[in-house]
Amino acid sequence: MQLTSVLTLALQLLAVDASALRPFKPPHVRTTRPQIHVGPKTLETDLPKVSPPRNATCHVKGGTEDDSAAILEAFHKCNNGGQVILDAGVTYTIGTVLDLTFLQSVDWDIQGTLTFTTDTDYWQANSLKYKFQDSSAFFAIGGKDVNIYGGGLIDGQGQVWYDLFVTEPTAKRPLLFVIDGLEDGTMSNLNMVNPPNWFNLIANSTSIVIDNMDLKVAAVGNPAKNTDGWDTYRSSNVVIQNSVIDNTDDCVSFKPNSTQVLVQNLRCNGSHGISVGSLGQYVGVVDIVEDILVYNTSMTNAGDGARIKVFPGAPADGSTSSGGGSGYVKNVVYDTYDVQNVDWPIEVTGCYTVNDADDCAARPPQFHISDVLFKDFTGVASKKNDPYVATVACPSLEACENIRTENFQVTSPNGKSEAKCSNVNEEELGLNCTA
Known part of the structure; x- marks a missing residue:
């Protein structure tokens, strides 16, 4: 070469x-x-x-x-x-x-x-x-x-x-x-x-x-x-x-003045559920959430499944961001919802952040919650609140109207399906209210 x-x-x-x-x-x-x-x-x-x-x-x-x-x-x-x-x-x-x-x-x-x-x-x-x-x-x-x-x-x-x-x-x-x-x-x-x-x-x-x-x-x-x-x-x-969504707080949250929202085909793990609110946090502010559809959800290892939370009607200790707002929640549907290891598959909180009934009664929320449907729920809750699988706590009968379940098939780990209910039409709600 x-x-x-x-x-x-x-x-x-x-x-x-x-x-x-x-x-x-x-x-x-x-x-x-x-x-x-x-x-x-x-x-x-x-x-x-x-x-x-x-x-x-x-x-x-x-x-x-x-x-x-x-x-x-x-x-x-x-x-x-x-x-x-x-x-x-x-x-x-x-x-x-x-x-x-x-x-x-x-x-x-x-x-x-x-x-x-x-x-x-x-x-x-x-x-x-x-x-x-x-x-x-x-x-x-x-x-x-x-x-x-x-x-x-x-x-x-x-x-x-x-x-x-x-x-x-x-x-x-x-x-x-x-x-x-x-x-x-x-x-x-x-x-x-x-x-x-x-x-x-x-x-x-x-x-x-x-x-x-x-x-x-x-x-x-x-x-x-x-x-x-x-x-x-x-x-x-x-x-x-x-x-x-694999997270540590709300999977989806409908904050004030969310209207005409569709959420469908979500898989949520580790969350606080799909939530309306929190609402009414600020003094003198009007909040509304209306026309919401949540369809075909898988919720696992969560604190909540479907949740509604409103603040009390007056703030605590002179604060301007711990309640005192007003408004309404209307026409909210949770449809086809599977829960596995969820603490509260349904939670409605009429006095968010307040754990004392007397305190809530002293400053009741200025909110009206109406036309809410929880439909076709299946699965097994966590053992945290056994035998309870739902809690619906309204500040007054007048504050909550037409809150219903249809075909709610969620049980606690021991096979029971009980609910904590206060100030809500239990016949209309359709849950086994034992507390």
């Missing part, structure tokens, strides 16, 4: 070896927007309109200590008809608070990992602040015609916040994902893990569909706190469906 041929072959081999050592760069790929089918139940009111195809793409580079500016720039560039892409195999870090409530006709394709810095001092000082329950957020999405999807992961780095809670229980722990002021939006095909506080808040929004989400808390030290799956607040025409 001639010397030149040998040299050529050696150079080719070196080139191959060198290319193998280069860092892998995943290709830029667009995810096709999922086509979401709402079913088997649907809303009688408006669902989000089908978005037109997007005509531009903005790939965010990522991989730096703080990718917030690059993400914000991409949304400005691809707003009004584009698609912002977080590529697969890349980690994107938000280290600066982001207000993304200006979006119009844009898709957010999250294929990679979206995470957050763990500077708890910065986030407590600079996060977006909300008066309701003194909450805060890393960022918020709002506007009109926004779709969020992609199959990626949103990691809240919650453990540092769970550890902080032990020494600073009043620290402002950010919500992981906030939708605020959005009309016609969808969120689907994403994974979320370890939020500092709630996973999701849907506030001041209408015509929203959430589909095929996986939410998981995996604390490795101090336990997670307040990790609600979804909370709806001042929002209407919302669908949450086909999702798995």
Whole structure:
């Protein structure tokens, strides 16, 4: 073999070896927007309109200590008809608070990992602040015609916040994902893990569909706190469906002024149930929750199954956030509900946070709860309250009207099915009230 041929072959081999050592760069790929089918139940009111195809793409580079500016720039560039892409195999870090409530006709394709810095001092000082329950957020999405999807992961780095809670229980722990002021939006095909506080808040929004989400808390030290799956607040025409939630607080919570909400096909584990409320927390504020359907739920290892909770009619000790509001709960249906190892498969609390009957009588809730149905419940409760599987405690007979069960087939571990009932029409309720 001639010397030149040998040299050529050696150079080719070196080139191959060198290319193998280069860092892998995943290709830029667009995810096709999922086509979401709402079913088997649907809303009688408006669902989000089908978005037109997007005509531009903005790939965010990522991989730096703080990718917030690059993400914000991409949304400005691809707003009004584009698609912002977080590529697969890349980690994107938000280290600066982001207000993304200006979006119009844009898709957010999250294929990679979206995470957050763990500077708890910065986030407590600079996060977006909300008066309701003194909450805060890393960022918020709002506007009109926004779709969020992609199959990626949103990691809240919650453990540092769970550890902080032990020494600073009043620290402002950010919500992981906030939708605020959005009309016609969808969120689907994403994974979320370890939020500092709630996973999701849907506030001041209408015509929203959430589909095929996986939410998981995996604390490795101090336990997670307040990790609600979804909370709806001042929002209407919302669908949450086909999702798995493994957490330590409410699976879903209908906060004040949630109307026309459908929740279906959820698997909840470790939670505090699917809850109406809490309501009436603030003095002089009127709260309503109306037209809610929860269908086909699996609830395991939980404190509650289906729950309604309202604060007393006056605050305690001069506080302005421990009761004193008013309002009503109307037309709420829990249908097809399987419980396994759940402390209270049904719990209605007419004086939330108050354990003393005399105290509740002294400041009765200013709420009317009516037209509530618990239908087709099956399963076995936990042994915690054996033989009781339900508690319905209304502040007065006038406060609760038409609260019913149909085909309630839940038993305690010893096979009994008894209920604690107070100030409720027991014949109408249809449970075996023995206390």
